[in-house]
Amino acid sequence: MKFARLFAAFALCCAIFPPALQAQSGLPPAPYAYRQLDDPVQEAAARNLMAELRCLVCQGQSIADSDAPLAGDMRSDVRERIAAGERPAEIRQWLIDRYGNWVTYDPPIEGDTIALYILPLLALIGGLFIVIRRLRPAKQGDGTP
Amino acid sequence: MNNGQPVRRRNWLLWVPLGVVIIMAAMFIWALRHGDDRLIQSHWIDKPLPAFDLPAAAADRPGLTSRSFGDGQPRIINLFASWCIPCRVEAPALAELQRRGVIVEGVAIRDRPEDLARFLGEFGNPYHAIGADERSQLALALGSSGVPETFLIDGRGMIREQIQGAITPDMVPEIMAKLERMR
Numbered sequence: 001m002k003f004a005r006l007f008a009a010f011a012l013c014c015a016i017f018p019p020a021l022q023a024q025s026g027l028p029p030a031p032y033a034y035r036q037l038d039d040p041v042q043e044a045a046a047r048n049l050m051a052e053l054r055c056l057v058c059q060g061q062s063i064a065d066s067d068a069p070l071a072g073d074m075r076s077d078v079r080e081r082i083a084a085g086e087r088p089a090e091i092r093q094w095l096i097d098r099y100g101n102w103v104t105y106d107p108p109i110e111g112d113t114i115a116l117y118i119l120p121l122l123a124l125i126g127g128l129f130i131v132i133r134r135l136r137p138a139k140q141g142d143g144t145p
Numbered sequence: 146m147n148n149g150q151p152v153r154r155r156n157w158l159l160w161v162p163l164g165v166v167i168i169m170a171a172m173f174i175w176a177l178r179h180g181d182d183r184l185i186q187s188h189w190i191d192k193p194l195p196a197f198d199l200p201a202a203a204a205d206r207p208g209l210t211s212r213s214f215g216d217g218q219p220r221i222i223n224l225f226a227s228w229c230i231p232c233r234v235e236a237p238a239l240a241e242l243q244r245r246g247v248i249v250e251g252v253a254i255r256d257r258p259e260d261l262a263r264f265l266g267e268f269g270n271p272y273h274a275i276g277a278d279e280r281s282q283l284a285l286a287l288g289s290s291g292v293p294e295t296f297l298i299d300g301r302g303m304i305r306e307q308i309q310g311a312i313t314p315d316m317v318p319e320i321m322a323k324l325e326r327m328r
Contacts, residue, residue, distance in 0.1 A: 025228045025255040030280040056185055056290035069255055070291070073281035098189045098288035130158065 025069055032079035033072030039083070046079045049088040052105045053078070053095065062105065187288030187296075187307045194302050195286040199276025202253040202261055209250055209276030215302030219327040220248040221320070222296045223272070224284055226256050227264035229292040235311035236268040242317055243271035247324060251275035252283055254292050299327035 037043040047064065053074065055066035063071040063078075081091050092104055101107040109117055194211050201208040214220060223239060225232040243249050251272035253261050256279070278284055287296060287304070297306040297320070305327055312320070 025226065026257045026260050027255050027279055059185075070281055070284075073255070074285065076280060077282065077285060095285075096188075098187060098285065099185055099290070100188045102185060133158075 029069065029072045030076030032076035034075075035079075037079050037083055042082050043079075045088055046075075046082045049082070049091060050075055050078055053092070054103050054105060056099070056103070184309045185290045186309070187290075187304075189286075189288040190304055190307060192304055194298060194304055195283070197276075197283050197286065199252065199278055199283060202251070202256065202258065202275040202277035203265060203270070203272075204258075204262070206251075206270070206272055206275045209252060209274045211302070213250070213274070214298055215300070217300040217328065218248060219300050219324040220250055220273075220298050221324070222250045222252060222287075222298060224252045224254055224278075224287075224289055224292050224294045224296075226254045226292050227260040228256070229254075231311040232264075232293045233268050235293055235313070236271075238312040238314045238317055239271040240269050241314060242312075242320065243273075245317070245321060247321065248273045252278050254278050254281060254284055297323060297327065 037046060050064040051062050053063045055061045055063050055068055055071045056074075057068045057070050058066045061071075063074045078091055082088065092106075095103045096108075101110065101113055107113045107116070194214050196211045198210045198212075199208050209222075221242070223235075225235075239249055249271045251274065253275055256277065258277075261275075276283070284294075288307070289296075291309070293311050295308040295312055296304050297308070299305050306323065308316075308320075
């Protein structure tokens with residue numbers, strides 16, 4: 001079962017990222033790749049961050065979801081930094097500095113990401129506008145027989 | 146009565162959502178067809194090399210430290226692994242670079258000493274030093290997202306370029322020219 005999942009993740013990685021074909025390394029995973037932190041508060045903070053960081057080799061998955069070795073290394077890195085007292089925002093920024101906003105599913109508002117935040121608002125305002133326009137003539141119709 | 150005019154304009158507005166849906170469907174189909182298999186390029190370019198001190202990965206080469214860089218001599222850092230199939234492909238190109246006097250520094254990603262020794266024995270060892278990065282920590286600090294990858298480092302220790310994927314022999318002259326300009 002576990003093996004089947006690993007194999008599926010591996011096959012997906014190969015399909016999605018052929019230039020760096022990911023064979024499995026012989027090394028055991030990093031210490032905190034599959035191990036939780038002892039402090040539940042810190043573990044919760046680490047999990048929140050891991051769920052919004054994108055796996056670099058299994059694109060479309062978060063590092064929390066991926067069994068790729070690099071995702072395991074990143075999870076261990078995140079957990080150890082949180083255990084060492086680093087804030088999640090600092091860790092996220094460290095990764096953004098190296099991989100761009102692409103690496104997080106919760107990108108900061110900047111020139112190229114502002115559309116992500118503005119467009120839903122515009123759509124909502126546009127929808128409200130259409131609804132109001134549709135409702136208003138009906139009221140006028142009631143007023144003028 | 147002139148209530149024909151606003152009714153007709155409202156009819157025209159009714160088609161707008163359909164148009165939006167068609168445009169979005171076209172974009173989805175385009176994205177599905179073209180996939181999202183782009184390479185993620187490092188943003189840590191034209192930045193100083195991070196401080197690192199990796200232990201030796203091979204018995205006959207020293208480990209790799211950031212203190213070796215910035216001595217006026219441009220170098221390349223090659224991230225590779227014995228378990229990485231394309232890394233075998235680029236071995237002749239790396240050997241050629243080394244033969245032409247380029248200092249090729251190696252970083253073995255998530256590798257075991259015995260696997261690495263076998264790999265170097267089979268495909269050659271062009272490396273000046275090989276650091277063991279067992280947990281991808283230098284790879285992450287450089288903004289690397291896989292192996293093989295090669296970074297060109299100028300004589301002041303600044304990261305100037307990232308090459309993703311295997312280096313082929315036809316890229317050697319261009320890399321030589323770039324390194325020459327980075328002194």
